[in-house]
Amino acid sequence: MMNASPENLLATFKKEFLGCSAAKTSHTKHVFDATAMDVESMDDYQRILEMRAFYAQKGMCNPYFMPRQGVISDRVQVEGRDYISFSGYNYLGLSDHPTVIEAVKSAVTRYGTHAGAARMVGGQTELHREVEHAYAEAFGFDDCVMSVGGYAVNVMTVSYLLGANDLILMDDLMHNSGMMGAVMSQARRIVFPHNDYSALDRLLKEHRLNYRRAMILVEGAYSMDGDLVDLPALLTLKRQHHAWLMVDEAHSLGVVGKTGKGVCEHWGVPASEVDLIMGTLSKSFASCGGFLGGSRHMIDVLRHFAPGLLLYSTGLPPASAAAALAALTMMRTEPERITRLQHNVTRFVALARERGFDVGQAGQSAVVPIHLGDTRLALHLMSELLKVGIIVHAVMYPIVPQGQARLRFFLTVQHTEAQFVHTLDQLRECLDRYRSESSVPDQR
Ligand SMILES: Cc1ncc(COP(=O)(O)O)c(C=O)c1O
Structure with missing residues (x-):
């Protein structure tokens, strides 16, 4: 059995599996193994049992x-x-807003609960095109296509556009959905160190000309570190090396930029300069689904042919489309939500630093990690905070590199300064107590 410690619960998608090169053909001879068919004998199942036992034994909250x-x-x-x-x-606090709820009710009354079919063959309502047009117009895309999940949008887009003769260069902290799209594409995959554009340039110089298409795959605001991409630097590289640039703006649209238009607005760059901008409806936009913005031609091709985006898959439910449309309208008519959210981020980061916590480069998006280093410490603190009525989750290897465990805070417009002070004071107390009881040094 593998090391089945609780921190390995999430070890299903190992970075090693993603590899740095194209999928290799295994020459190992495979033999029939009846025990491998038994789910209870799976390493991952054992990890689940160990995790449950871990929380039960210590009297911790799961x-x-x-x-x-x-x-x-x-x-x-x-x-x-x-x-x-x-x-x-729920960054902008819109998921229970009466305007959004009313929009959903009237969409359900009008269209029912279901898109009806795949959009190409009878599942396309006026609402689907209306919401896509609204997002394209708001964020400055030529065109936009929406599908039932942000994760699937990344997987389907990357795996459709690139194949075995192509090259994908991904930031080390790229979300799992982009990485899995790259694995499925069978393209040559190279991971470059987080936000290290000299390394990316070197890799492009070395490899680009050996491949047909190339894509640089990054996040706008990183979901693990909360820091931003340097868009101008990437645009220069993509032009120099003739590569597509795809930016996952799951955590930046609605949050970053003066009016929430994401990293393009932050850097003063027209969205049309980026080949593909991916967004999700599941964060700022109070809904569920994913979308892509890009040139008319690019979106046309994806809309018709990317398997799982619209093809072979039923359209976004009317309720989700209506919530997304209403939330976008509210983001635009109430820009003070974005200002307040950004103020909350600045205050949380300042208060955390005052108490000696390491938040790294965070401060420009609603994701703020408190870096702890040690996985057990992160798990312990998560559990201790739960006991005093605070929910925040730990993130650890293999989601982030070994030794970089952290507590990851998602901030919203609804949080108050009093909540920040209370939480950070509690965290400081728990951390000091842990260190004095276990005399564990800071392993950062
Ligand atoms: C950076 C990033 N991309 C994509 C996704 C997937 O989005 P969805 O929740 O819409 O499937 C997430 C989800 O958390 C994410 O953090």
């Missing part, structure tokens, strides 16, 4: 799959208890 009641905002109810929450993506 922070995974907590049964919640009601809406998640700055607060959440779990089994009748009220918590401060830093684990929701």
Whole structure:
């Protein structure tokens, strides 16, 4: 059995598996193995059991799959208890806004609960085109296509556009969905160090001319570190080396830039300079689904041919499309939500630093990590905070590199300064107590 410690629960998608080169053909002879068919003998199943035992033995609260009641905002109810929450993506606080809820109700009354079919063959409502036009217009795309999930949009787009003769260069902290799209594409895959554009330039010089197409794949605001991409630097590289640039703006649209238009607005670059901008409806936009913005030709091809985007898959449910449309309208008519959210980020980062916490380069998006280094420490603190009514989740290897465990805070417009002070004071206390009880040095 593999090392089945609780921190390995999430080790399913190992970076090693993603590799740095094209998929290799295995020459190992495979033999029939009846025990391999037994789910209970799977390493991952054993990890789940170990994790449950870990939380039960220590009398800790299990922070995974907590049964919640009601809406998640700055607060959440779990089994009748009220918590401060830093684990929701409701950045602009729109998921329970009466305007959004009314829009959903009237869409359901008009179109029912279901798109009807794949959009190409009868599942296309006026609402689908209306919401895509609205997003294209708001973010400055030539055109936009929406599908049922952000994860799937990344997987389907990358794996459709690139193939075995192509090259994909990904930031080391690229979201798993982009990485899995790259694996599925069978292209040559190279991971470059996080935000290291000299390394990227060197890799492009070395490899670009050996491949047909090339794509640089990055996030706008990184979901692990909360820092931003340097868009002008990447645009220069993509032009020099004749590569497509795809930016996953899951955590930057609605959050970054004066009016929430993401990293293009932040850097003063027209969105049309980026080949593909991916966004999700599941964060700022109070819904569920994913979208892509790009040139008319690019989106046309993807809309018709990318398997799983619209082809072979049913369209976005009317309720999700209506929520996304109403949330976008609210983002535009109430820009003070974005200003307040950005103010919250600045205050949280300042208060954390005042208490001696390391937030790295965060401060320009609603994701703020508190770096702890040691996985057990991160898991312990997550559990201790839960006991005092605060929900924040730990992130550890293999999601981030070894030794870079952290607590990851998602901030929303609804959080208050008092909640930040209370949480950070509690965290400081728990951390000091842990260090004095276990005399574990800071392993950062
Ligand atoms: C950077 C990033 N990209 C893509 C996704 C997938 O988005 P969705 O939740 O819409 O599937 C996520 C989800 O958390 C994400 O953080």
